[in-house]
Amino acid sequence: MKHDKRHDLSQYPLRLEGDNVPMVRFQNVTKRYGSLTVLDGLNLDVAEGEMVTIIGPSGSGKTTVLRMLMTLETIDSGVIYVDGEPLTHMEKNGRLVRANAAHLRLIRSKIGMCFQHFNLFPHMTALGNCIEGPMQVLGLSKQEAEERALELLDLVGMADKRDQHPSRLSGGQQQRVAIARALAMRPKVMLFDEVTSALDPEVISEVTGVIRGLVDQHNLTMLMVTHQIGFAREISDRICLFFDGKIEEQGSPEMLLDNPQNERTQQFLSAVLEAN
Amino acid sequence: MLDWKMDFTWEILPRLLLAAGNTMLAAGGGYAVAVVLGLVFALAQRTRSRTLTFIVRELVEFIRSTPLLLQIFFIFYVGPQFGLRLSPWAAGLIAIGLHYAAYLSEVYRGGIENVPKGQWEAARAINLSTVTTYRRIIIPQALPPALAGMGNYLVGIFKDTPMLSVIGVAELMHTANSIGAENFRYLEPYTIVGLIFLAISLPTAWLIRRFETALRRKMGLTR
CATH class of the missing domain: 3.40.50.300 (P-loop containing nucleotide triphosphate hydrolases)
Structure with missing residues (x-):
């Protein structure tokens, strides 16, 4: 430019305030x-x-x-x-x-995101994918992270596949795990x-x-x-x-x-x- | 004709086996240096700092383009002029470790670049830090494909340890030379050295292949 x-930036507000942000x-x-x-x-x-x-x-x-x-x-x-x-x-x-x-x-x-090609971490199980962020970023204990992840895997209908690696899951199943992984970050x-x-x-x-x-x-x-x-x-x-x-x-x-x-x-x- | 003396063989075998221990120690120690330093070289070339990338890139190129023997001599004999006074063992491990670190950094780089872009994006989407992304997501996936190359260089470093004999590290080659000089017999010591190298190299290469397969399976990277 x-x-x-x-x-250029001075015309933008520092933050949005008011009723309908x-x-x-x-x-x-x-x-x-x-x-x-x-x-x-x-x-x-x-x-x-x-x-x-x-x-x-x-x-x-x-x-x-x-x-x-x-x-x-x-x-x-x-x-x-x-x-x-x-x-x-x-x-x-x-x-x-x-x-x-x-x-x-x-x-x-x-912000959370799900991708066209799922992008699950292939070296982790379905559950492992869902606890990685909560443990590494949010600082949850393994137990807390697993409880939350299992709730979400249940929500997407994948609780029974919790110990499977992505390579064992169909595309639809992988995408559902990916949704749970994103949601686990609240x-x-x-x-x-x-x-x-x-x-x-x-x-x-x-x-x-x-x-x-x-x-x-x-x-x-x-x-x-x-x-x-x-x-x-x-x-x-x-x-x-x-x-x-x-x-x-x-x-x-x-x-x-x-x-x-x-x-x-x-x-x-x-x-x-x-x-x- | 072939004048192989069995009693001489038995006499020198313990000494050679002891030296084989030193060879393995040198190879293992040098490899440990190379594995860690190689990763540092590889990661340094992926930082945002152009200067750092350039310096490390050139250093790696330099190391790969000059003979290992020269590097060993240089560190051991020229080092003291710069106040770097090292024992043969220390100089040898640094030289061989540095040399192979340059090669291993290329293996790592290949492995890291092999990890799909989507893995970086997924890591960012769950807000992992760069360090955590490398540690938990990228390196574990870069490792299995890099293992074959890493194994080749482990065998390579093992076979290059005789070069350390020139600065007086009492490894296999050095010991065989001494035995030969002391007894005016070279057939038995050199033959045994060759057999010991074979006896270690072959199973190592096989074990690495097994390990690679096992690791892939354990990580769920194969169906």
Whole structure:
């Protein structure tokens, strides 16, 4: 960026205050890979407890939104807030500066993520995967961590596979363990990045079933990227359609899916629905 | 023709077996240095500090591009000029350990780079620190594929220990030379040395392969 970064950041609040602080706020966030702009001045608020689904063609930047929030990607401009606090930046002498590693770790603790390819730790059992973070990061004793992990493995229907290594589990089972692993860290925000895309069709429902249960049971804020329009319609409070690094259109599932205003939205939806 | 003397063989065997103990000690000690220092070299090249990465990278290249024998001589004979006065054993272990650390660091690097990116991302998603991520997630997965290379270098370091004889470490080769010089007979001592090396190298290589398989199974990395 050519202009002064400090001046640029002065227009962003140090923290979000007031009655309706969103759980997640992307404020004017831009992400580039070299000359390619993946996200272009994104503004997106997600309220506490809200389930927001991001859909869109590949390369539209939807996965990048989740990865930035998980701090797996840096951002080029703008500020991301989580629970009112800046995530990508921190306050220093009354102004925002780039977050250091300690600040990132602190705010990141509110966020959990599940991946398309599960990314379970292959050298640990299902239970081992779920107690690793609680023991190493939250400082729980092994007994406490195991109790909590077993509750969660039970929640995702995997308690009987607690001693199995990931290589012994099917894709759907691995993804359910991965959800339990993320939940064991007690996140306020859960991110689901195409969690059913690598699964065989017949096991997709075991994972969507778990996510549906989370919507019902927990007051979790959730952001999901998916190609499953039907599932998105069923559980989302809001759906955002991304195109070329921008939100093309957003609204409730009924509004967006049944009565899309935008021509590109209509084209995308008809293409996807035809494929399904 | 072949003039093998059995009574001479029995006479020198205890002395050679004792020296074999020294050889194993030198190989084991040098390897212990190499295993730890190699990991330090490998990790130093993965830090964010470009300067550190550059220095360690060049050091590793330098060590790998010069003969071990020269390094042994250098540390033992030139070291004192820099105030580094070491016993043959200490100089030998440092030289051989440093040399093999350079090679092992490459083995580790390969193993670490082999761990999928998704493992780093999953570790970050549960907020593990960088040190914990290496210790609990990355290194345990980098180890089994690195074991074959590590085993090769264990056998390699073992076979290179005769070089320590040049600075007077009383290992197998050194002892065989002495016996030969004292008795004007070289056939028996050198033959026995060769057989002892074989008798240790072959089972070691086999044990390492067994260990690798067992480790993979124990870690659940195979079906």
